[in-house]
Amino acid sequence: MIFTLRQIQEKVKEKHSSLYATFVDLRKAFDMVNRHAQWKILLKFGCPQKLVNIIADLHEGNEARVITSGGVTDGFIISNGVRQGCVLAPLLFNIFMTAFIISLDRTLQDRGMNIKYRFDKGLYNLARLKAQRNVRNRYLTELQYADDLVILAKSEPEAQRMMDTFASVYKSLGMEINSSKTKSLFMYCSGPTLPQRNGLIIDGTSIELVEQFNYLGSLVTTGGDLDAEISHRIRNASYAFYKLRDRVFNCNDLTIITKIMVFKAVVLSILLYGSECWTIYKKHVKTLEKFQMRQLRNILGIKWQDFISNQRIRDQTGCITIENILARNQLRWIGHVTRMSVERTPKQILYGELAEGNRRQGGQLKRYKDGIHAMIKNIGIKDTWETLCQDRSKWRNVCYKNKGIFKARQDAGSTANNASFTCSECQRAIASKIGLVSHLRAHERRRQQ
Numbered sequence: 130m131i132f133t134l135r136q137i138q139e140k141v142k143e144k145h146s147s148l149y150a151t152f153v154d155l156r157k158a159f160d161m162v163n164r165h166a167q168w169k170i171l172l173k174f175g176c177p178q179k180l181v182n183i184i185a186d187l188h189e190g191n192e193a194r195v196i197t198s199g200g201v202t203d204g205f206i207i208s209n210g211v212r213q214g215c216v217l218a219p220l221l222f223n224i225f226m227t228a229f230i231i232s233l234d235r236t237l238q239d240r241g242m243n244i245k246y247r248f249d250k251g252l253y254n255l256a257r258l259k260a261q262r263n264v265r266n267r268y269l270t271e272l273q274y275a276d277d278l279v280i281l282a283k284s285e286p287e288a289q290r291m292m293d294t295f296a297s298v299y300k301s302l303g304m305e306i307n308s309s310k311t312k313s314l315f316m317y318c319s320g321p322t323l324p325q326r327n328g329l330i331i332d333g334t335s336i337e338l339v340e341q342f343n344y345l346g347s348l349v350t351t352g353g354d355l356d357a358e359i360s361h362r363i364r365n366a367s368y369a370f371y372k373l374r375d376r377v378f379n380c381n382d383l384t385i386i387t388k389i390m391v392f393k394a395v396v397l398s399i400l401l402y403g404s405e406c407w408t409i410y411k412k413h414v415k416t417l418e419k420f421q422m423r424q425l426r427n428i429l430g431i432k433w434q435d436f437i438s439n440q441r442i443r444d445q446t447g448c449i450t451i452e453n454i455l456a457r458n459q460l461r462w463i464g465h466v467t468r469m470s471v472e473r474t475p476k477q478i479l480y481g482e483l484a485e486g487n488r489r490q491g492g493q494l495k496r497y498k499d500g501i502h503a504m505i506k507n508i509g510i511k512d513t514w515e516t517l518c519q520d521r522s523k524w525r526n527v528c529y530k531n532k533g534i535f536k537a538r539q540d541a542g543s544t545a546n547n548a549s550f551t552c553s554e555c556q557r558a559i560a561s562k563i564g565l566v567s568h569l570r571a572h573e574r575r576r577q578q
Contacts, residue, residue, distance in 0.1 A: 130272050130345060131403050132405065132475055133272055133474050134150070135349075135406050135407075135497075136479060137242060137281065137478065138353035139408060139496055139497060140481075140482055140483050141316055141318055141353070141486075142318050142494060143494065143496065144482065144483040144487060145318050145486050145488075146486040147283055147284065147315070147318060148282075148283070148316040149284060149285055149316075150279055150281055150282075150316070150342075151279065151288055151292060151311065151314075152277075152311065152312045152314070153279070153280060153311050154307040154310035154311050155276050155278070155306060155307060156304075156307040158222075159211055159222055159276070160209060162209060162211055162221070162303070164188055166303065167211075168181050168184075168185050170225060173228070184217065187212070187215075188211075190206070191206070191212065192205065192206060192207065193205060209303070222275070225302075226276075229298060229299070230273065233271075237270045237291060238268070239268060240268060240282070240291055241268045241269050241270035242269045242281050242282075242283065243267075243268055243483065243484040243485055244267050244268075244483065244484065245266050245267075245481055246258075246264070246477045246478070246481025247264045247481070248480050249263060252480060252498060252515065258481070258482060267477060269281055269478075271295075272474075274345060277344070277345060279344065280292060280295060283485075285326055285328075285329070288329060289329050292329055292331060292336075296332070306332075308332065308336060311331065311336050313328070313336050313338045313339070314340075314342050314349065315351060316351050316353060317351075326338060343361075347403040348361045355407055355410075358407075362399070362400050362402065363400065363416070363417070363420050366396050366399045367420075369399050370392075370424055373396075374427075378391075378427065385428070389447065392424065392425075392428060392448075397421070400417065401417075401454060401455070404455055404459070405458045405461070406462070406497065407455070407459075408496060409455060418451045421451055422442065425446055425448060428446075429442065429445065429446070436568075456504050457528050459501060460504055460527065460528045461524075466479055467518035479497075479498070508527065508530075549562075550562060550564070552568055552569065554569075
């Protein structure tokens with residue numbers, strides 16, 4: 130869902146259109162499921178009557194008690210919602226919400242974001258979507274992951290009409306929208322003047338219009354860029370690192386190998402969460418590289434005055450660059466999307482574009498697929514990558530082989546650049562003459578101390 134939403138934002142910017150996204154929060158979603166409606170939905174979807182009766186019996190007569198400071202309360206019957214902790218609960222809730230979406234499709238025709246897509250002729254064939262044949266259209270009205278719902282509209286009036294429809298269908302199923310936690314985000318790329326916005330209203334309550342929203346752990350902004358998301362990821366990763374600093378990274382009883390394994394498993398996974406769908410720029414990579422090197426130096430107890438290069442630290446820790454990790458993650462993810470069935474939304478949005486709006490003249494903004502194209506071109510599989518993606522094991526070999534290719538290219542470039550000057554005292558390779566002068570001055574200051 131994060132990938133789909135970021136792709137929609139990217140295509141809205143590309144076609145100079147607008148997007149009004151409403152992030153809906155349901156009040157106690159799992160506890161408000163109408164059980165009688167749930168059993169009817171299961172029967173309608175073809176579940177045998179005997180199995181429905183068994184599931185209903187599991188939910189019948191459930192009691193709960195509350196532990197308070199004065200003791201335990203008397204038991205009370207739970208008549209709504211799925212069972213807490215039951216393995217069937219997520220599946221039952223998904224089936225319930227599927228019925229909700231099906232009922233909406235009948236009333237929300239020709240609303241939302243109009244996407245046209247085509248799967249043949251290759252992802253990078255620019256003429257394939259201009260043809261009259263084999264091009265399909267779809268109106269994308271919402272994105273839903275469990276109880277996290279995003280309503281997609283082109284304008285505020287359309288968003289209000291869609292919101293009213295969603296609210297009425299929710300009420301018919303016994304559910305309620307939490308208006309205080311529901312937020313709206315407006316992304317406008319159609320012109321220099323921002324249209325007047327009055328805000329959405331649900332049951333007489335105004336919905337807050339925000340500049341950014343934390344959706345499924347990723348920060349989505351009105352600009353559709355990654356600046357806020359990169360800062361958000363670094364803050365979270367820094368918090369995780371310093372929570373473990375005393376017990377793990379500064380612990381003398383643990384080996385460097387163990388510390389690096391924890392760093393990769395905990396800190397880097399937080400830092401690069403959702404990176405599979407990033408349209409990344411060099412400035413973002415540099416920022417992430419700085420964070421990684423700062424924490425690795427912290428783990429090894431190395432200061433900048435020690436004159437130890439980043440490459441030596443990587444060799445010592447076995448950590449590859451952020452550029453390599455991003456390339457591996459994104460190539461692995463693009464393989465998953467390419468192998469998806471044609472009915473899946475991520476594949477449709479990747480191979481498609483907005484049916485309305487026009488691209489600007491001249492050079493275009495960098496797109497997600499442009500970054501993928503640069504990677505596969507560097508590997509040398511530009512013409513065969515979509516075929517390779519269909520074989521999961523072969524494609525994974527390509528992804529992890531890519532790590533080595535990027536590393537070899539980086540090391541070769543680093544050696545070529547650093548071969549110009551060498552420090553006579555520590556034999557360190559320096560890229561430029563002014564760098565050598567500054568380096569020798571640092572040696573002089575250390576001798577004076």
